[in-house]
Structure formats: C-alpha cells, structure tokens
Amino acid sequence: MRENTGSGIQMKNKIKVYRAMHDMTQEALAQKLKVTRQTILAIEKGKYDPSLELAFKIAGFFGVRVEEIFIYDDMKSS
C-alpha cells in the first residue's frame, strides 16, 4: 500500500486536521515520527501511502485508531 496505483483505490487521510488540532508543524511531526518533512507532506497530499508501521505510529502519536486518520476510499464502488 505504499503507492497510489491509479486503480481507483485511494487512501485519504486527516493528518493535516489532527496536526492542526495539536498545533503542530509538519517538521515537528516529522521529527517525532523520525521521518522527513517531505514524507509528511507527501502523505498529506496523497502522493505517498505510508507503510502499516508508519500509519500506526501516526495514529498512536495522535492517540486515535488508524481508521480514524486513514480512510480507504474505493472510488469504483462509490
């Protein structure tokens, strides 16, 4: 699930919303998760789908469940 395949299935996420709720910059979140700021930016923009491990780390950091941040959107079925 590391890339958007263009098959009509897309992972959406609410990282930006949760970041704003916690008043955090991309850089600060990236440092906490030990990734680069570009990775956070790419995830927020939907250009990169994180690994399961990173997805759980992000959810764990904000204290919510993974599915509250990441939404599996099958555009073909909707």
Added chain:
Amino acid sequence: MKQNTFYLLVGLIGLIEVGLFWLSVELKNPLIITIGFIMGVGLVYIARMTITDLREDERSVMITQKAGFRTLEVFWVIFFAMSLGSAVIGFSTPLGLPHPKGMPPGFPRDEPHLGYFGLLQMILLCFIAFLYIGFRVYYARKYGEWDSDEE
C-alpha cells in the same frame, strides 16, 4: 561525519577513480581500475555508515529502490542485446558470416586507446548512470520530493 562532508568525499573518490582509470589505460593494466573501483565503492559504503545527520526514511528508501529496479529492468535488455551482438562477432566465422571489419585506417595502435569495445563499455556505463538519474528524478517528483506546502 556530516552528510555534506560525505558528498565531498564521494566527489573526491570519483576524481581518484578517473585518475585510476587513466593510469590503468596508460599502463595497460585493467586490474588497477577494477580493484580501485571495488575499493572506492567499499570506502563509500563505510563512510555512509558514519553519517550522523542522515535524513532517510521509508519514502526515500522506496524511491531509491524503485529507481534501481527500473534501471536494471531497462538496462539488462540493452546489455543483453549488445552482448548478443558481441557474441555474433565472436561466432561469425563458424556461422559463415563475414569477418568483422578491422580498425579504420589511421586508428592509433601504438598509443594507449580504448578501442571499439572500450568505447561501447563507456557508452553503457554512461547509459546506466543517466538511466538511474532519470528514474531517480522521476520517482522523486512522483512521491513529492520537491513539493512545497502553504505552511
């Protein structure tokens, strides 16, 4: 070691490799560049392990992997085709094909020179380097390496 120091070291090693290549041609000894190149790559790997401010994560690793895989995927076809061509030259007599033409008149024979085979190898080396850089740039763009945000 800082990451910028590492890049400087890589540049220095690259220059030494060019020097070794020239020396190898001058002395007509392929072992110099062969061993020198392996040692150079080993040195780069060792130096890379000592970088203290390395910013690498799963996305950047994936970009590198994808670029490397695609490069090999394209390169092996070209390499295989050229190797087949070389094999045909080697087998041309038993197969009844005409002999390959000799060196063109005026081609330097007494001085150190690359020859056709060397030139072909150089073209392949440049090709694989450009191929990798091209794929690296493509995947870096695709996965938002140079994107900016309103933040």
